Amino acid sequence: MSALQNFVIIELAESVAGEYCGKLLADFGAEIIKIEKPGCGSPTRTLGPRVAGDAHPERSGLFAYLNTNKASVTLDVQNATGVAMLAKLLRRADAVIDDHAPGWLAGVGLDPAEFQEQYARLVLCAITPFGQAPPADRVNAEDLTIFQASGWGYHTPSGMNDEVPPLKGAGRFLVSYEAGLEAAMCVTACLHGREETGRGRFIDVSKQAVMASRVDYVLGQMVAGEMDVGTSRTAFDLWGPAAIFACREGFAYIWLSDPLHWKGLRQLLNDPEWMREFPEHWLEREATPERVATTRKHIAAWLRTQDKHEAAAAAQKLGVMLVPVNNASDLPHLPQYRFREFFKEVDHPVLGRALYPTVPYKLSATPARIVTPAPLLGQHTDMKLAALPGAATIGSA
Numbered sequence: 001m002s003a004l005q006n007f008v009i010i011e012l013a014e015s016v017a018g019e020y021c022g023k024l025l026a027d028f029g030a031e032i033i034k035i036e037k038p039g040c041g042s043p044t045r046t047l048g049p050r051v052a053g054d055a056h057p058e059r060s061g062l063f064a065y066l067n068t069n070k071a072s073v074t075l076d077v078q079n080a081t082g083v084a085m086l087a088k089l090l091r092r093a094d095a096v097i098d099d100h101a102p103g104w105l106a107g108v109g110l111d112p113a114e115f116q117e118q119y120a121r122l123v124l125c126a127i128t129p130f131g132q133a134p135p136a137d138r139v140n141a142e143d144l145t146i147f148q149a150s151g152w153g154y155h156t157p158s159g160m161n162d163e164v165p166p167l168k169g170a171g172r173f174l175v176s177y178e179a180g181l182e183a184a185m186c187v188t189a190c191l192h193g194r195e196e197t198g199r200g201r202f203i204d205v206s207k208q209a210v211m212a213s214r215v216d217y218v219l220g221q222m223v224a225g226e227m228d229v230g231t232s233r234t235a236f237d238l239w240g241p242a243a244i245f246a247c248r249e250g251f252a253y254i255w256l257s258d259p260l261h262w263k264g265l266r267q268l269l270n271d272p273e274w275m276r277e278f279p280e281h282w283l284e285r286e287a288t289p290e291r292v293a294t295t296r297k298h299i300a301a302w303l304r305t306q307d308k309h310e311a312a313a314a315a316q317k318l319g320v321m322l323v324p325v326n327n328a329s330d331l332p333h334l335p336q337y338r339f340r341e342f343f344k345e346v347d348h349p350v351l352g353r354a355l356y357p358t359v360p361y362k363l364s365a366t367p368a369r370i371v372t373p374a375p376l377l378g379q380h381t382d383m384k385l386a387a388l389p390g391a392a393t394i395g396s397a
Contacts (some may be wrong), residue, residue: 016066025184025188028363034074044066084107088092094121098124112202126202143175247306265318343356
């Protein structure tokens with residue numbers, strides 16, 4: 001049995017955030033009916049990485065990842081016939097996922113303020129950059145914009161250099177993935193909550209609010225009044241030697257913040273003379289720029305001679321938080337991922353067989369599963385529309 005078995009969800013989303021939300025729900029057993037434009041399909045079908053560099057709509061590795069276990073229905077919801085068919089689909093749906101700009105939903109009969117008059121039990125989730133009522137200059141925004149607006153640009157890296165610009169964040173779609181995860185959890189909670197209330201609800205997911213909620217204790221202390229509120233990047237500097245260092249091949253990240261870490265590092269480095277000059281609690285109370293610089297210099301010199309995985313294993317045994325910075329080729333071979341069966345081989349009719357990431361958590365009784373690959377464009381149109389009431393008189397859209 002799957003955790004979300006028997007729930008039917010309509011996916012109107014056309015970007016990474018909404019499609020990732022749908023993927024998470026689909027992999028836990030929900031029936032996801034993805035509505036795509038006839039002829040071209042979702043814009044994510046055009047995004048790389050692409051197999052063979054082809055512009056074919058079935059060759060996007062990103063689309064293949066984001067849309068496992070879904071059904072594809074081509075429907076033009078910008079005309080009256082398409083909207084009528086969508087309305088019929090909505091009558092048997094439990095939830096809708098959307099990630100268009102504010103106002104778009106009203107054009108397809110799902111105004112957030114009024115939809116429950118017609119669909120009382122429907123859970124409607126909209127993912128937008130800044131929510132449903134943003135300032136005029138924030139209606140449209142990309143992940144890079146939102147990342148910076150949430151405070152994360154100030155917070156990265158932990159050992160920042162004020163003389164260089166803030167980072168963009170990991171990968172291309174960090175903000176969208178975080179927003180999609182948040183939306184999936186909200187949809188799940190509302191679907192189960194509906195069993196008590198009998199009514200659905202509207203979920204307004206702001207990507208910027210999601211990312212702001214992920215910023216760690218520095219922002220929390222500002223909100224709580226324990227730190228002065230300011231926009232200086234130095235407010236997010238933890239004033240310690242934590243940083244990313246080059247190894248013999250690749251990189252590793254180390255975090256040091258208390259005497260136990262310092263004691264473990266001393267053992268790891270074979271009790272070097274330079275460490276004996278530091279007070280025991282310097283990381284907590286006396287992290288001067290000079291001590292930080294000296295520590296980083298010696299850690300960097302040691303790690304340049306080390307294998308990142310071997311160094312991390314040795315450090316962690318001593319209680320030192322040192323981890324390898326893994327690349328894509330590392331991941332399938334990591335013992336933890338292999339033990340948790342994090343990657344599953346999936347056979348796509350165009351892309352062929354490949355390893356796909358699953359989800360970073362496991363439910364023992366109802367685990368996530370990739371049962372079918374991403375659908376071909378319009379693969380399920382006839383089947384899904386033929387099942388609608390009065391389908392014989394509607395025609396195709």
